[in-house]
Amino acid sequence: MKYEIKISKVDKSRVDALDFNNIPLGTTFTDHMFICDFENGQWVNPRIEPLATIPTHPAAMALHYGQAIFEGMKATLDSEGNPRLFRPTKNAERLNFSADRMGMPDFPETLFVEGLKQLVALEKSWIPPQDGSALYLRPFMYADEPFIGMRAATHYKFIIIASPAGPFFSKRIKLWAERKYIRAVAGGTGEAKAAGNYAAAIRPTELAKASGYDQVLWLDAVEHKYIQEVGTMNIFFKIAGKIITPKRDGAILDGITRNSVIELLKHKGFEVIERSISIDEVKEASNNGTLEEAFGTGTAVGIAYIQEIGFDGDVIHVSNESPVGLDINNTLNEIKTGKIEDPFNWMVKVENERA
Ligand SMILES: Cc1ncc(COP(=O)(O)O)c(C=O)c1O
Structure with a gap:
C-alpha cells in the first residue's frame, strides 16, 4: 500500500550551524520529524513536519504505565553521496515484535520504511560524510491517551527523529x-x-x-x-x-x-x-x-x-x-558506505527528495 505522507518544511534549515567535525553526541537533532497518530483503531495522518516539542497531557499513559518502545538505526552516504539505510525492514519487524509484547498496535512496516526514506531524503544534508559517521534515526511509539487505569491505551504516537552522529572511535x-x-x-x-x-x-x-x-x-x-x-x-x-x-x-x-x-x-x-x-x-x-x-x-x-x-x-x-572483530567491523562499514559489494542485499537506497 502506498501512503500519502504530507510534508511541511522549515523555512530555513539549521544545518549550516553544525560543525560536522565536532558533533555533540545525542543533542543535535535535524530540522524535521516524521509523525503519525493512532486513533479509532488505525494509524492516520502520516506527516513530516518541523521538529518541535509535543504538548503532553499529564495523564498520558506512557508516563504512568510505560507503554513506550523504540528502535535505533543509521543512514549513511554511499560513495556517490546517496543516502542508504541498513536493513530497515528488520527494525520495522522488531518494533512490531516489541509492540505486540507491550500490548501496543502494529505499525505498518511499509509505512515505517517509507517514512524513514522520506525523512532521510529531506534531511540528506545532515548526514555526516566522514568515514564512520552517520545519521542516527530513532523511530519510537508511545501511548499518549490521557487515562488513569491499567489497560492498553487507545491513542498512540509513532515518531521518527534524526540526530547526526560523528565517528565512533572504539577504545577497548x-x-x-x-x-x-x-x-x-x-x-x-x-x-x-x-x-x-x-x-x-x-x-x-x-x-x-x-x-x-x-x-x-x-x-x-x-x-x-x-x-x-x-x-x-x-x-x-x-x-x-x-x-x-x-x-x-x-x-x-x-x-x-x-x-x-x-x-x-x-x-x-x-x-x-x-x-x-x-x-x-x-x-x-x-x-x-x-x-x-x-x-x-x-x-x-x-x-x-x-x-x-x-x-x-x-x-x-x-x-x-581483535583481528576478527576488526575485520568484521571494516566489512560492515564498507558495505554500509558501498565501498564493497553488498552480498546480502542489506542496504536500501533512499531516493533523493522529490522536487
Ligand atoms: C539491550 C540491547 N542489546 C543489543 C542491542 C544491539 O541491537 P542492534 O544491533 O539492533 O542495534 C541494543 C541496541 O539496540 C540494545 O539496546
Whole structure:
C-alpha cells in the first residue's frame, strides 16, 4: 500500500550551524520529524513536519504505565553521496515484535520504511560524510491517551527523529558482569525494545561506571552466571578458534548487528555457535589462553572490542588484539558506505527528495 505522507518544511534549515567535525553526541537533532497518530483503531495522518516539542497531557499513559518502545538505526552516504539505510525492514519487524509484547498496535512496516526514506531524503544534508559517521534515526511509539487505569491505551504516537552522529572511535571497553541486578528473564520484556528495560538498567550502569567500567554485562536472572548481553550491545567470544554468542533465550534483544555479524562470519568461513555460555567458562578460557577475542555488537558502535570483564573481585583479561572483530567491523562499514559489494542485499537506497 502506498501512503500519502504530507510534508511541511522549515523555512530555513539549521544545518549550516553544525560543525560536522565536532558533533555533540545525542543533542543535535535535524530540522524535521516524521509523525503519525493512532486513533479509532488505525494509524492516520502520516506527516513530516518541523521538529518541535509535543504538548503532553499529564495523564498520558506512557508516563504512568510505560507503554513506550523504540528502535535505533543509521543512514549513511554511499560513495556517490546517496543516502542508504541498513536493513530497515528488520527494525520495522522488531518494533512490531516489541509492540505486540507491550500490548501496543502494529505499525505498518511499509509505512515505517517509507517514512524513514522520506525523512532521510529531506534531511540528506545532515548526514555526516566522514568515514564512520552517520545519521542516527530513532523511530519510537508511545501511548499518549490521557487515562488513569491499567489497560492498553487507545491513542498512540509513532515518531521518527534524526540526530547526526560523528565517528565512533572504539577504545577497548571494560565490562562489569553484574550478579546482583538483572536485566531480563524469558517471559519478561527483555526481548522487546521497551523503554522500561533501559530505565531498569540505569542504576546498575551508573554503579558500574563509578567503579571504572564502561558498561554492564548482564547475566541470566536465575543462576546469575550465563552471559546474556551488554548494556546496548550483544556479545561475541572467540574461544579456541570458534565464535560463540549467547543464544536467543527470550531474554536478550534480537540485535540486527548480531544477526548480520553471524551471517558475515559464516560467509567468511567461521564456525559460529549460538549457545549458553557462562562467565566461568569465559574465565577458564582466559586462564588457559584459549580466549582469543571478545567484542560487542550494536547499531551505535558497530563493533566494540572488549579489554576486560570484572566480576566478584576477579577480572577476566582479553587479548589486546581483535583481528576478527576488526575485520568484521571494516566489512560492515564498507558495505554500509558501498565501498564493497553488498552480498546480502542489506542496504536500501533512499531516493533523493522529490522536487
Ligand atoms: C539491550 C540491547 N542489546 C543489543 C542491542 C544491539 O541491537 P542492534 O544491533 O539492533 O542495534 C541494543 C541496541 O539496540 C540494545 O539496546
